[in-house]
Each structure stands twice: as C-alpha cells, then as structure tokens.
Amino acid sequence: MRDVVVLGAGMTIFGKQPDRSIREMGEEAAFLALRDAGVKPGDIQAAWCGNVLGSLSGQQAAVGQTILEQVGVTGIPVLRVENACASASFAFKEAYMAVSSGYYDMVIAMGVEKMSGYDTATTLRAMAGTSDFDMEGVLGITFPGVFGMITRRHMHKYGTTMEQIAHVAVKNRSNGSLNPKSQFQGKVSINEVLHSRMVSSPLTLYNCCPISDGCAVVILTTDKVAKRYTSDPITVAASAQTSGTYQHDLDITEFQPTIRAAQQAYDQAGIGPEDVSLAEVHDCFTIAEIMHYEDLGFCKKGDGGILAENGDTQISGRIPVNSSGGLLSKGHPIGATGVAQIVELVEQLRGRAGARQVQNPRIGLAHCLGAFRHADVCSASVTLLKK
C-alpha cells in the first residue's frame, strides 16, 4: 500500500444557513480545498461524498455530482456514501483506500449536510431513521433519549457527576469561540450548562450538539505526488472502521465499535493512545466525549469525568480534544462532520490553527460514530494523521 497525504482541506462555516443550498455550500468548500491543495479540477480522478438528509431538500441522489460540477470536477466516478453521522468519515475511508491501493492518484473526500430550513419535527423524524426505525424509531427512541440513559448509567456505575460532564461543554464552547468556522462563538460557564433548558434528563441544552448546515472537503493524493505541491505533507497513518454487534448484554457506558476501531488504528500506525497529540471526537453529547476518552484509551474506564474536570483535554492540556469546538460548538451537519474533523487536524498539524493552536502536535486522531440500534452504535471510524 502507498502512503496517502491530505494535500488540501476546505470547509464552509458550520451553522444554520437556511438560505444556502447543498450546492452553494459544497461549491465554497470544494473551491477552498482545491485552492488549498494547489491542484486543478481536472487533476481529480474520483470523489466520495458523505450525505444523509439530501432527501429533505429534494436532492435525493447524485449530491456529489451536483456540487462538483460547480467547480469543474466532472466525468469521473462520484459516489455518495452514507453511514449516518459517520458518513464523511467513510467517504474519507473509501478515498484513502482507493489512493493507497493504487486505483487513483488524486481524489476528493467530502461531506455535506443541510439540516435547517425544515420544521424541527421533519428533521428529527429523519434523524430517528438513523436508529432501527421499524423496531426502535417508531417506539420513540431519539438520540437525546439514548444519551440521557447512558449518562445516568455512567453516573451510577462510575460516580461521574453532571459538573464533570459540564466541563466538556465549557471547554468545547471555549474552543469554538477561537474558531471562525464554529457555529457558536460564545463561551458558557459550568453554571449555565447545568441550568440551561432540560432536553433529556439529565442532559440540558448545552450538553447537546445543535442542528447545523455545512460542507467540508479534503483532497488526498500519494506521498510521491504530494512532493510536487508541498514540502510539509500531512500523512494518513491509519484508517479503521467497524460496525456494531447489537448484543443484548452490552454495557451502554462503552462503545465496543470505538474500542475495536481505535485498537485497529493504533496497530496500523504502530502507536498507542499516549502518542496522540490531539483528537477530534464525536461529541454529539457531552457524555459521549467522556465515553470516547475512555474508549480511545486516553484514560482508564470510568475516569472520563475526572479527565474533563482536570482540564487534561483542554487545548493546553495533556491530550487536547476537540480544539475545533467539536460537534457541541462547531456544529454537526451530520454528513459533513467526519471530513470537518480531518480539516481541523490538518490545520493543527500544519500549525495554522491560530488562537486555538495546539503546541507542536505530531499525531492527530479523528473519531466518528454513526447511527445507533439495539444498544450499540452502527458504525465507528478512527483515522490517524501525522506530520
């Protein structure tokens, strides 16, 4: 297999952009990525586009083609991929596989989502379709409901407190305030997190990620080709994906698909969690980030709350997590998030993250989850980048 480099990265702001279409957001992000890479539209040989909710806008199919024509990328294989909130992570995986294996020399991995501009019930019903709809969705299961139950269980089993969990929201909102692309630009206090509107007990509003629109695009090529464009390549060190097993005796305070994907990724790269300089993880809810600390090996099981409370995952901490603001602050256009995580890691590893720059990062980790059924997540992805 050949080494693969992320040569270019671009994204729109994330946030509610009800007047902008998938096409408009996609055009902006694709243009930025092409310009960042310094390549021409005709250099791109294939593309994968993560998208989940295109059907809401009417653009049920061919989302990638609709966008890429705007920047002159036509004629090549373009494929929409979907794995719920991990869709773009899987777009990245397919693109990575295609370049590393020698199928193509330069490709696009992207993700796009438009979630605002519809009534909330419509968007939430579509989101419920990322559960097992016939067996659980119709019974009313929702993601805030699932993660509310997980929070209770984590508190019961490990003594985690809502104050500890609130530190995740405070940190990510603070990080987001340093990221011009972040949906939320303001900080919040522990007290504000604890006493914001209740969504799904014990999770209040600031413990939950928002509804967002946006697009993120990266361009992948081989290390050999990359030498023609940059002296400072960011290389893919690992890419591992799993799905759930949906067993009835699963412990909902941990996600086995994350644990397995992380182990595979660490093995591929020949490193351990202690070697990771920074991570973008799937903080759809504050408790999720706490779980991921543990499942990714940043602390031992049950200590996630302590890690957050101690500030170890702040930008200046031992293992900075979600320097971008994460899903909680940067926003979560579900089909775009996986590639947006890569965009943040690239910016950080290049040392161009401005006010939120992590000090001298060497290895970045991106972690994403998609869908949930039968007490298990349907897909997990862990990607490692290095400079």
Place this chain on the structure above:
Amino acid sequence: MRDVVVLGAGMTIFGKQPDRSIREMGEEAAFLALRDAGVKPGDIQAAWCGNVLGSLSGQQAAVGQTILEQVGVTGIPVLRVENACASASFAFKEAYMAVSSGYYDMVIAMGVEKMSGYDTATTLRAMAGTSDFDMEGVLGITFPGVFGMITRRHMHKYGTTMEQIAHVAVKNRSNGSLNPKSQFQGKVSINEVLHSRMVSSPLTLYNCCPISDGCAVVILTTDKVAKRYTSDPITVAASAQTSGTYQHDLDITEFQPTIRAAQQAYDQAGIGPEDVSLAEVHDCFTIAEIMHYEDLGFCKKGDGGILAENGDTQISGRIPVNSSGGLLSKGHPIGATGVAQIVELVEQLRGRAGARQVQNPRIGLAHCLGAFRHADVCSASVTLLKK
C-alpha cells in the same frame, strides 16, 4: 491487483411486495448468497449496500447494518452507497476495489429497495430528486419525460420507429416469462406495446419499467480463496465507472458516460464489444436499451432499432441482451438493480439459467446508469465477468 471472483449470488423475487420490509427482503437475499457461496457469516470482512429511497420507509440510515445483523454479519465495516439507479453497481465497484487491492479477502456487495407501499406521488417525487432537483426537478422534469424526448430525437435523427423500439419490450417480457424472479411473467405483442396506455409520448406503458421492491446480494473474494469453495469460479474481468460532463451541446441520443465506461472496461479486460457473450443493460425505457446497444458498441450509432428488430439481442441471437427480463420485465428496485444484473450474469456463466440459458457464454457485461441532469447521466458503470 488481485483477481476477484463472484463466489456467491442471491436475490429475492423482484416485484411489488408492499408487505415486506427492507429488512425481510435483505435477509432472504443475503441468506441465499451466503448459502450459494458456502461461506459463514463470520468470513465476511466488509460490506457495501446500495440503497436510494430508504428515507421513504423511515430507515434513513444504516440500511446495510439493519439487514446484515439478520444473517449474523456484524462488527465489520458496512457502508451504504448511493448513485441513484446505479447504486448497487457502485456497491459492487467499491467491494471489487477493496478485494482486488488486498484490503479484504471476502466481502459483500448488495443492493436493496422498497418503492411500493407509498402513494405514487411520494415515490415519484423522490425519483425526481435523482435529477438536479433545484434546477430541473422543481420544473417538473421526470424520467419518462426525458426519455420521451430522447425517443423523438432518435426517431428524427436515425429514422428509428416505434415498432423497432417495441421489439425491446416484447423481447424483455418474453425473457422475463422464463425467469421465476421476474416481476412480470407474461409476454406482450408488438401491437400491445404500441397501444398500451400513453405515459410520455411516444412512450406507452410497456415501454417503461415498473415500480419494484427487491434485494440482490453477491459475495466477492480472491481467486486464491475461491479455489477452496469452487472449481468453477466467475471472475471480474473489468469494472469501470464514470459521471457526466453536463455540457450544453450534448447529443441526447447517446450517453457519453456509457461510452467512456465501456471503453475503459474493454481496455481493462483486453477485449472488444464483439467478445461479449451476453449483456444486462439499463433498460429503464425501451429507447434506453436501443441507445445502450449503440453506446456499448454492439452496433453502430443509429442502428439500435435495427438490431432489436432483427432479433440479434434475443437469447438465441448474436448478442443476447437482458436475458433476465431486464428492468422492463424483471423489475427495477433502483438500489438493487446493479447487483441483480451481476446475479443474472453469474447464473448464465455458470450455465444454470434454466429456460433462458444463453448458449455457452464466456463473457458477460453489466451496464447501469444513475440519475440525470442537464441532458447527461450522472453516473455510468460497466462491469465485465468471465468464466
């Protein structure tokens, strides 16, 4: 790259099955494919699932996971892919790429669709989302409309007649009557085709494919692994995909993406169209099959009507096309069609196609199209199988 073998194939009947869910149809087809291959669920290392309209059923995401748990295939990367009516062809492509490149040794490529059970307006609105929805879908463009215009143009430019075109419907309904999995089991006459209800002038009802439900699954592995299971392997000789260029001066009587994909596939396999023993092509409308004859090189441009009229594409003809009945008779559950074409080629190349068996086929071609915008198709796929 390693040689890739289609080790197992299975599919449900195609047809209106309003009482069966995606899960039920998927379970049946996946079980049949696993049994046909003689492998265990735990042998499968990754899966790709074509699906377009899951959102109609409520199962917006994680369609593949929902199905594959039913047959014990869990834990592995499972990805939904979508390219409108070519979705399953692209599932096959991703699976083929992953095995040929050495990423995995045994994988599933599948497609599933449930189109009936909703009111027709809902299904057709979703189908309109496979155009450029904002620019053309909202103006009322539909596939019968597009192919009606193409028919008029082909008649004007090449002197093709509706009688010639009707031969495609007669042939495919006849072939379908020999295929137990076909949605339609009855034959039709030229006169019945010409005088069935008008849908989009000049295309009458029997010139149009139906709304269908169904699932098709194949299992791919390396030639080396296949030796443990079969002495009669069917090998993938080529897999080529393209998208449109959407130029304003395109001739709508030909699809450049098909022409380019076919040329790439022939080059990969080191053959020409004269070497193809039989083909499954994307006959969403009768005129489409006429175009594909020409675009795939089975006759020269403009002679497609003559080829049909002469019987050259009948099962006993020079180049049998759509021995399965094609989309027109077998049915067209849009996310499943691409893999169902592979299932038919495998049955034919194994010599197990029963009453519709083509005599001693050596090389089979599968051709699929997905979506249409700005006078061009959004994706085309050509796959070659050989025994």
